[in-house]
Amino acid sequence: xxxxAILALVVGLIQSIIxxxxxxxxxxLNYNDGVRKFFKTMLDIExxxxxxxxxxxxxxxxxxxxxxxxxxxxxxxxxxxx
Amino acid sequence: MAETTVxxxxxxxxxxxxxxxxxxxxxxxxxxxxxxLNYAVFLAGPAxxxxxxxxxxxxxxxxxxFCELGAAIPEVGxxxxxxxxxxxxxxxxxxxxxRWISSTFGATLAAxxxxxxxxxFIPVNIPLIAVAIVIVFTLIxxxxxxxxxxxxxxxxxxxxxxxxxxxxxxxxxxxAFQPFTPKGLPGIFAATTYSFVMFIGARATVAAASRIKxxxxxxxxxxxxxxxxIVILYCLMAYVTVGFTPKGDLLNPDFPFLTQxxxxxxxxxxGALITIAGMFAAITSLTTSMMVQSSIVRGLSRDGYFPKxxxxxxxxxxxxxxxxxxxxxxxxxxxxxxxxxxVGYVAGFAALTGFALVNLTLIKLRKEKPxxxxxxxxxxxPFAPILGIxxxxxxxxxxxxxxxxxMFEFIxxxxxxxxxxxxxxxxxxxAVGGINLGLVGFMALLLYLTEIGLVxxxxxxxxxxxxxxxxxxxxxxxxxxxxxxxx
Numbered sequence: 058x059x060x061x062a063i064l065a066l067v068v069g070l071i072q073s074i075i076x077x078x079x080x081x082x083x084x085x086l087n088y089n090d091g092v093r094k095f096f097k098t099m100l101d102i103e104x105x106x107x108x109x110x111x112x113x114x115x116x117x118x119x120x121x122x123x124x125x126x127x128x129x130x131x132x133x134x135x136x137x138x139x
Numbered sequence: 140m141a142e143t144t145v146x147x148x149x150x151x152x153x154x155x156x157x158x159x160x161x162x163x164x165x166x167x168x169x170x171x172x173x174x175x176l177n178y179a180v181f182l183a184g185p186a187x188x189x190x191x192x193x194x195x196x197x198x199x200x201x202x203x204x205f206c207e208l209g210a211a212i213p214e215v216g217x218x219x220x221x222x223x224x225x226x227x228x229x230x231x232x233x234x235x236x237x238r239w240i241s242s243t244f245g246a247t248l249a250a251x252x253x254x255x256x257x258x259x260f261i262p263v264n265i266p267l268i269a270v271a272i273v274i275v276f277t278l279i280x281x282x283x284x285x286x287x288x289x290x291x292x293x294x295x296x297x298x299x300x301x302x303x304x305x306x307x308x309x310x311x312x313x314x315a316f317q318p319f320t321p322k323g324l325p326g327i328f329a330a331t332t333y334s335f336v337m338f339i340g341a342r343a344t345v346a347a348a349s350r351i352k353x354x355x356x357x358x359x360x361x362x363x364x365x366x367x368x369i370v371i372l373y374c375l376m377a378y379v380t381v382g383f384t385p386k387g388d389l390l391n392p393d394f395p396f397l398t399q400x401x402x403x404x405x406x407x408x409x410g411a412l413i414t415i416a417g418m419f420a421a422i423t424s425l426t427t428s429m430m431v432q433s434s435i436v437r438g439l440s441r442d443g444y445f446p447k448x449x450x451x452x453x454x455x456x457x458x459x460x461x462x463x464x465x466x467x468x469x470x471x472x473x474x475x476x477x478x479x480x481x482v483g484y485v486a487g488f489a490a491l492t493g494f495a496l497v498n499l500t501l502i503k504l505r506k507e508k509p510x511x512x513x514x515x516x517x518x519x520x521p522f523a524p525i526l527g528i529x530x531x532x533x534x535x536x537x538x539x540x541x542x543x544x545x546m547f548e549f550i551x552x553x554x555x556x557x558x559x560x561x562x563x564x565x566x567x568x569x570a571v572g573g574i575n576l577g578l579v580g581f582m583a584l585l586l587y588l589t590e591i592g593l594v595x596x597x598x599x600x601x602x603x604x605x606x607x608x609x610x611x612x613x614x615x616x617x618x619x620x621x622x623x624x625x626x
Binding site: 061064065068069071072075087098099100101111114115118119120122123126127128130131134138 | 540541544547548551552555567568571574575578595596597598599602609612613615616619620623624
């Protein structure tokens with residue numbers, strides 16, 4: 058049980074941090090032209106990035122929020138198990 | 140579980156008609172007219188006067204829904220409580236949530252607007268001042284604040300009225316109204332929808348309905364009287380603003396046209412006075428929004444959606460201090476952005492969605508609870524509420540895409556919160572576990588297709604390693620959530 062609790066804490070923390078970083082990335086993507094260009098090149102998008110950005114932001118922010126929620130649930134489990 | 144009936148309210152009814160009107164005016168005389176009039180003029184040109192008249196008239200028609208519901212169900216929680224009686228469950232929670240977001244961003248808009256207007260007198264850091272004003276009013280609210288400060292409302296109204304009187308005294312400015320409709324009817328309608336949120340503040344009365352004497356009479360009177368005053372005043376203000384706003388190089392598009400017109404009419408004193416009126420309006424908006432926030436949060440806590448400790452009252456001051464402080468933490472967070480337009484759009488989106496749902500509530504209650512005691516019955520039923528719904532939905536088209544996305548996120552979050560409370564913690568954990576593993580499967584497939592060249596993605600090595608690490612973390616998270624022992 059102790060190993061499970063520690064695993065829940067570690068995975069929960071990493072997942073929450075990933076979530077926060079993802080939302081931070083969405084913010085940077087929205088405001089930084091350099092990051093936008095990198096993103097456009099990486100995904101090989103032919104259309105202007107401004108046209109597709111809202112959809113990508115939606116996906117990225119949803120993923121970020123989901124990660125935070127999932128991570129917090131695991132941290133909650135650690136609190137109950139310890 | 141939320142109950143479908145409203146619990147007998149315990150607060151004392153101590154607010155008379157005059158103070159109820161002050162609460163309504165406190166909500167109605169807001170920062171919006173200072174912030175939004177510039178763009179409305181850009182859309183409609185001098186015909187913005189017609190746009191405001193149309194928008195105000197439609198708003199009065201839809202305010203009738205609030206009058207009927209506020210008079211029939213004068214309880215804590217306002218819009219949320221009506222939806223609870225009509226729908227219960229997730230719809231009621233969603234309306235409460237949207238109203239909370241609307242008031243949170245409304246208060247943020249007021250704080251940022253106050254700071255922006257202050258720059259007329261001294262150069263300031265807008266986000267810093269916005270945060271400071273939120274903190275000051277949080278402390279005041281914890282000590283106990285009235286729903287409306289009659290003096291503040293009356294001073295703001297007096298200055299705005301003086302602006303109109305002086306402007307009209309200068310006579311008609313025919314050249315300023317040529318051409319009258321530079322963008323034709325589409326421009327007029329666009330400005331009508333854009334300016335709609337200027338008029339909806341009077342609904343704040345319903346948040347205080349649980350403390351108003353004879354709510355069956357006083358709630359509708361307060362809402363309708365203040366709405367009428369605001370429609371007339373704002374139309375005249377728009378008329379004077381169009382007549383006296385400087386043209387060409389003399390115009391500063393970044394500053395409220397109202398201030399610039401006041402400067403032309405009454406000199407530097409006029410500009411300063413109208414800016415002060417704007418700052419007063421910002422304060423009334425801030426206090427009203429904080430009051431509504433508190434009312435909604437208490438309503439949601441009362442019904443078990445939010446934790447019960449939010450209902451705790453301060454031993455000395457008797458105020459719901461924990462709810463106020465937590466609400467204010469959100470205000471500080473958003474005020475720190477200092478981005479007025481984005482915050483305005485989010486507040487508008489939430490308000491409009493909530494507005495449409497309240498009109499739906501009225502229609503549903505008329506059909507399903509015909510025997511509900513209605514001291515005030517909205518005339519023009521069902522046309523008025525249907526028009527309110529159409530206007531609200533039409534307005535959503537004009538909301539900026541990023542604000543719409545944020546609102547979508549908030550609605551998803553609301554649904555998660557609701558199901559977390561209603562469907563049980565264990566089921567939620569299992570669902571989250573499943574989504575984690577689903578994401579892993581999707582990402583793994585995408586990476587595989589990229590590797591074999593079927594998907595043309597140029598993923599650099601560091602990003603690829605990061606994605607593999609994320610896949611491992613999410614696999615573990617999925618398994619841990621699925622096999623949870625905590626119920």
